[in-house]
Amino acid sequence: MIQWMLILSLFFFGLAITILLYRIIWGPSIPDRVIALDTIGINIISGIAIISIVVDTKSFLEAILILGILAFISTVAVSKFIERGVVIELKRDR
Amino acid sequence: MKINDVILQTVTKIAVFIILTFAVDLFFAGHHHPGGGFVAGLVFASAFVLLGLAFDLETVRKGAPFDFKKLGALGGFLAVGTGLLALIWDASFLTQTFITVSLPIIGELDVATVTLFEAGVAFTVIGVVVTVIMGISEGR
Numbered sequence: 001m002i003q004w005m006l007i008l009s010l011f012f013f014g015l016a017i018t019i020l021l022y023r024i025i026w027g028p029s030i031p032d033r034v035i036a037l038d039t040i041g042i043n044i045i046s047g048i049a050i051i052s053i054v055v056d057t058k059s060f061l062e063a064i065l066i067l068g069i070l071a072f073i074s075t076v077a078v079s080k081f082i083e084r085g086v087v088i089e090l091k092r093d094r
Numbered sequence: 095m096k097i098n099d100v101i102l103q104t105v106t107k108i109a110v111f112i113i114l115t116f117a118v119d120l121f122f123a124g125h126h127h128p129g130g131g132f133v134a135g136l137v138f139a140s141a142f143v144l145l146g147l148a149f150d151l152e153t154v155r156k157g158a159p160f161d162f163k164k165l166g167a168l169g170g171f172l173a174v175g176t177g178l179l180a181l182i183w184d185a186s187f188l189t190q191t192f193i194t195v196s197l198p199i200i201g202e203l204d205v206a207t208v209t210l211f212e213a214g215v216a217f218t219v220i221g222v223v224v225t226v227i228m229g230i231s232e233g234r
Contacts, residue, residue: 062120062128066137069113073144076102080147084097088146088231 006054013047034078041071099148106148113141124212125204131212135219142224151228162228166221173214176207 020043023036045067052060081087117137124130145154180189192206 059128062123062133065116066133069116069137069140072109073140073147076144076147088143088227089150090231091150091152 003054006050010047010050010054013043013050017043030078030082034075034082037078038071038075041067041074045071103148106144110141110145113137113144117141121212121216125206125208131215132219134212135216136223138216138220139223139227143227146227146231151231154228162221162224164221166218166225169214169217169219169221171214172217173211176211176214179207 017040020036020040024033024040027033027036045064048060048064048067052058077087117134120129120137121131121134122129124134142154142158145157176190177188180187188211190206190208190211192204192208194202194204196202
C-alpha cells in the first residue's frame with residue numbers, strides 16, 4: 001500500500017514538472033520562468049527524497065542538499081540580474 | 095533610489111556557513127560514500143558565488159585575501175605530486191595506499207594517501223572556478 005502511494009506521488013511530481021515546463025517555454029515574462037525553474041528544482045528534490053524511500057538508501061541525501069543549494073543560488077542570481085542588470089557587482093556605491 | 099537587500103545579506107551570512115560545512119563534509123565523505131574532492135570544490139566555490147551575489151567583489155576579496163590562481167596551481171602540483179610519489183616505491187603512477195590506525199576515541203580509522211590527492215583536486219577546482227567567476231563578473 002505504502003509502495004503504491006509512493007509510486008503514485010512520483011507520478012504526480014512528474015506531472016507537475018511537465019506542467020511547469022509549459023510555463024518555462026510559453027511563460028509570458030522572465031520572472032514566470034524563474035519561478036517555474038525554482039519550483040522544478042523543489043519538485044526534483046521531493047522526487048529524489050521519495051525515490052530514496054522507495055529503494056531504502058541514504059546515498060541520495062547529498063544530491064538533495066546540492067540541488068537545494070544550486071536552486072537557491074540560481075534563483076537569487078537570475079532575480080538580481082532582472083532587478084539590477086548585473087549579477088556580481090565590482091563595488092557597491094553605498 | 096537606495097537599494098535595500100538586507101534580507102538577502104542576512105540569509106547569506108547564515109547559509110554560507112552551512113554550505114562551507116557541507117563542502118567539508120562532502121570532502122571527507124568521499125572515501126566510502128558519495129562525495130569527493132571535485133564536488134567539494136564546486137560546493138565551496140558556490141559559497142563564494144553566493145557571497146559575491148549578496149555583497150560585492152571588493153568585500154569578497156577583502157574577506158578571502160588569497161590569490162586563487164596560485165591556489166589552483168598548488169592543487170594541481172599536489173595532485174600530480176602524490177601520483178609521482180608512487181614511482182619511488184616502484185608502483186605505477188597514481189597508485190594509492192592506506193593504513194588502518196586505531197585511535198582512543200574514534201576507533202578504527204583508515205588513513206589513506208588518496209586524501210592528499212583529493213585535496214589537490216579540490217584546491218584546483220576551487221582556484222579555477224573562483225578565478226573564472228571573478229573574471230567574468232567585473233562588468234567588462
